[in-house]
Amino acid sequence: MRPSIFAASGVLLLLATATPFADRAQQPPVNSDARLLADFKARVNQYDAIRKKADDSAPPLKKTEEPRDIREAQQGLVERIGAARAGAKQGDIFTPEIAALFRRLLRPEAKEKDTKAILKEDKPSRATISLKINGPYPDKQPLATSPPEILLKLPTLPKDIEYRFVDSYLILRDARANTIIDYIPNAIS
Amino acid sequence: MHPCRFRNALVLFALVAATLAAAQEAALPNAADSLKFAIIGDSGTGSSSQYAVASKLAESRGKFPYEFVLMMGDNLYSGSGPKDFEKKFERPYKPLLDAGVKFYASLGNHDNPNERFYKGFNMNGERFYTFRPKLGVRFFALDSNYMDKPQLDWLEKQLAASGSDWKICFFHHPLYSSGGAHGSDVQLRTLLEPLFLKHGVDVVFAGHEHFYERIKPQKGIYYFISGGAAKLREGDVGRTDLTAKSFDTGYHFMLIELVKDTLHFQAITDQGRVVDSGALQRFSDVDKKKFAGITSP
Numbered sequence: 001m002r003p004s005i006f007a008a009s010g011v012l013l014l015l016a017t018a019t020p021f022a023d024r025a026q027q028p029p030v031n032s033d034a035r036l037l038a039d040f041k042a043r044v045n046q047y048d049a050i051r052k053k054a055d056d057s058a059p060p061l062k063k064t065e066e067p068r069d070i071r072e073a074q075q076g077l078v079e080r081i082g083a084a085r086a087g088a089k090q091g092d093i094f095t096p097e098i099a100a101l102f103r104r105l106l107r108p109e110a111k112e113k114d115t116k117a118i119l120k121e122d123k124p125s126r127a128t129i130s131l132k133i134n135g136p137y138p139d140k141q142p143l144a145t146s147p148p149e150i151l152l153k154l155p156t157l158p159k160d161i162e163y164r165f166v167d168s169y170l171i172l173r174d175a176r177a178n179t180i181i182d183y184i185p186n187a188i189s
Numbered sequence: 190m191h192p193c194r195f196r197n198a199l200v201l202f203a204l205v206a207a208t209l210a211a212a213q214e215a216a217l218p219n220a221a222d223s224l225k226f227a228i229i230g231d232s233g234t235g236s237s238s239q240y241a242v243a244s245k246l247a248e249s250r251g252k253f254p255y256e257f258v259l260m261m262g263d264n265l266y267s268g269s270g271p272k273d274f275e276k277k278f279e280r281p282y283k284p285l286l287d288a289g290v291k292f293y294a295s296l297g298n299h300d301n302p303n304e305r306f307y308k309g310f311n312m313n314g315e316r317f318y319t320f321r322p323k324l325g326v327r328f329f330a331l332d333s334n335y336m337d338k339p340q341l342d343w344l345e346k347q348l349a350a351s352g353s354d355w356k357i358c359f360f361h362h363p364l365y366s367s368g369g370a371h372g373s374d375v376q377l378r379t380l381l382e383p384l385f386l387k388h389g390v391d392v393v394f395a396g397h398e399h400f401y402e403r404i405k406p407q408k409g410i411y412y413f414i415s416g417g418a419a420k421l422r423e424g425d426v427g428r429t430d431l432t433a434k435s436f437d438t439g440y441h442f443m444l445i446e447l448v449k450d451t452l453h454f455q456a457i458t459d460q461g462r463v464v465d466s467g468a469l470q471r472f473s474d475v476d477k478k479k480f481a482g483i484t485s486p
Binding site: 061062063064065066067068070071073074114115117118121122139140142143144145146147148149151152156157159162175176178 | 267268269270271273274275298299300301302303304306307308309313314333334335336337338339362371372374375376377379380
């Protein structure tokens with residue numbers, strides 16, 4: 001390459017890269033996964049705030065000798081959350097972009113031998129569970145054990161919000177209200 | 190042989206066999222100042238088998254006055270409404286509850302985590318918790334259905350703070366098992382065993398498998414599976430290299446006594462037959478450090 005062409009190419013390259021660098025200087029460098037995870041966390045925290053507000057209302061879910069009190073407090077919580085989240089729908093927390101990220105995180109781990117073994121144990125069948133947002137997780141069905149390696153790969157959740165599996169669906173479950181907050185269809189297959 | 194002589198010989202043989210069996214069956218010391226407790230696992234069916242085990246459990250307290258019962262999870266199958274608590278817990282164990290015996294529950298995959306708010310399970314409103322019923326002995330109840338980072342961090346902190354106490358963990362899924370239907374939970378073991386070794390856990394009790402199995406000591410830790418207090422999976426426990434003793438042809442519960450550095454145990458059927466018993470010496474700190482790969486400077 002002749003020196004003049006070499007110099008011109010260098011100038012062009014500088015010009016081509018100058019604008020993006022200027023933009024990046026104005027905006028903090030955030031990769032897209034981190035942005036999606038931050039978005040997910042914000043949406044979950046928003047739910048947690050609703051739940052806390054609902055939980056603070058009477059009758060609270062607290063230690064008791066009466067199983068009836070637990071059931072009534074749980075039911076009351078379901079109603080208050082339902083009212084506060086009226087109109088909530090699948091995908092409000094697991095947006096399509098967040099769901100795609102979760103699938104990408106989950107699928108390699110779900111193929112691991114030990115993870116597969118846990119997922120196939122005592123799992124509730126999809127047919128037995130109506131996946132309704134704000135709806136109950138059926139009391140008579142077992143809760144599939146969440147493989148620890150998967151839990152360690154996913155973002156940590158606030159207390160009493162948990163990841164559970166129903167067949168290949170990933171459920172976001174409220175453990176206090178025993179309700180389904182959101183879900184990702186075919187998260188692991 | 191004359192029929193009468195034959196019958197006498199049979200009676201004599203039966204007597205000798207029974208005496209030999211009784212001699213082999215290690216009796217519990219029943220010492221005045223020891224810690225005595227019982228274990229039931231996978232108990233909450235509300236079936237006649239649960240009631241039969243519960244009855245024998247209550248009867249055994251007449252001779253062996255244990256203070257509390259550990260529950261290995263699946264405390265309430267198929268529902269957790271008020272009637273479930275009554276039929277699957279309060280009624281079968283009424284004589285014990287009336288006598289002031291405490292039950293400490295861990296959660297199984299058939300349990301609603303809100304069982305933790307029920308005072309009768311003494312979980313203090315938490316999925317995982319610790320308690321020290323006597324100076325020198327500490328228990329850690331874990332939720333093996335949901336072993337997330339907050340629980341692992343909590344366990345590490347609590348184990349580190351527990352000093353030289355006996356450290357006894359109990360939870361639903363067994364880390365080692367010869368069960369055909371479930372087997373060892375390898376992933377859980379990968380996470381928990383290093384913590385157990387690092388902090389010198391002595392004994393681990395689990396359920397989930399509907400049989401009894403005593404595992405050969407693994408890296409200085411004793412493991413028991415006791416998940417047959419109402420459910421039974423006959424023929425499921427294969428004899429593997431892990432097995433010290435197993436039993437899967439009847440329902441059972443366990444009685445435990447800690448006397449200084451020795452754990453005495455019995456596994457007893459709903460018919461009152463002792464199917465396993467013995468005394469296990471707690472591993473020394475030096476041995477535990479060796480198993481954990483910690484070398485002295």
